[in-house]
Amino acid sequence: MSAKNQSKNSRRNFIGNSIKAAVVTTLAGSGLNAIASNHNAISSATTSMSPTLVGTTFTQLPLPYAYTALEPFIDALTMEIHYSKHAATYAKNVQDAAAAENVNTNSNLEDLFQKISGYSAKMRNNAGGHYNHELFWQCMKTAPAGSPTGALATAINNSFGSMDAFKTQFADAAKNRFGSGWAWLVVGADKKLAIGSTANQDNPLMDVSSFKGFPLLGLDVWEHAYYLKYQNKRADYITAWFNLVNWDFVAARFEKAMQ
Numbered sequence: 001m002s003a004k005n006q007s008k009n010s011r012r013n014f015i016g017n018s019i020k021a022a023v024v025t026t027l028a029g030s031g032l033n034a035i036a037s038n039h040n041a042i043s044s045a046t047t048s049m050s051p052t053l054v055g056t057t058f059t060q061l062p063l064p065y066a067y068t069a070l071e072p073f074i075d076a077l078t079m080e081i082h083y084s085k086h087a088a089t090y091a092k093n094v095q096d097a098a099a100a101e102n103v104n105t106n107s108n109l110e111d112l113f114q115k116i117s118g119y120s121a122k123m124r125n126n127a128g129g130h131y132n133h134e135l136f137w138q139c140m141k142t143a144p145a146g147s148p149t150g151a152l153a154t155a156i157n158n159s160f161g162s163m164d165a166f167k168t169q170f171a172d173a174a175k176n177r178f179g180s181g182w183a184w185l186v187v188g189a190d191k192k193l194a195i196g197s198t199a200n201q202d203n204p205l206m207d208v209s210s211f212k213g214f215p216l217l218g219l220d221v222w223e224h225a226y227y228l229k230y231q232n233k234r235a236d237y238i239t240a241w242f243n244l245v246n247w248d249f250v251a252a253r254f255e256k257a258m259q
């Protein structure tokens, strides 16, 4: 790369980082109500953020779309309550747990998960809850979802046989998770794709989890994620949710995991 292009890239990175800093600073100085009302304005900034960065901080980022953006598959009221109440509470509580347990909130949550067994249940539940939701928002976009392409599509076909077979296996993991929890597509330590689930707010990065890997895609199957629209029909929610998967985001995480 020429010195001129390197300079251009450095400038671009600096501008990108400045936007990230501005978003975080904006959040730090505003209440959740302001976040909710302003998320449309901020979303143009967040789209320039590296998708793999999301979820590694202790701060709740703006929702990258409006509450109505996932209609009709996920209704606006569910999104509003989910983001501004449930997920916001995890974000607040993980900050409280970090203060009580002397955890630096500038550290990386993904590193913390590798030794989460050494912390309190409050830390485990709320760090997991915060991270999982930050990831979940990014895993979705306005329909239609499209399909994975390139190396990710090849890996899915090689691992599960076909895209339809992947969907069936993922949906089964989500349906069969008893009680509250999450279904996951991960890259394991062997660099292979795997599907599994975790209970409560655990995730596959945690040392306490029997299902391990780097999460590419997560599906929230807590009732708060779907009950207003789907009531007891979790399977219908899962089927509908496939219309919302942000495969570009999943592909970016796949690329990071395979490096």
Ligand SMILES: [Fe+2]
Pocket (backbone or CB within 6 Å): 082, 086, 133, 220, 222, 224, 225
């Ligand atoms: Fe949730």
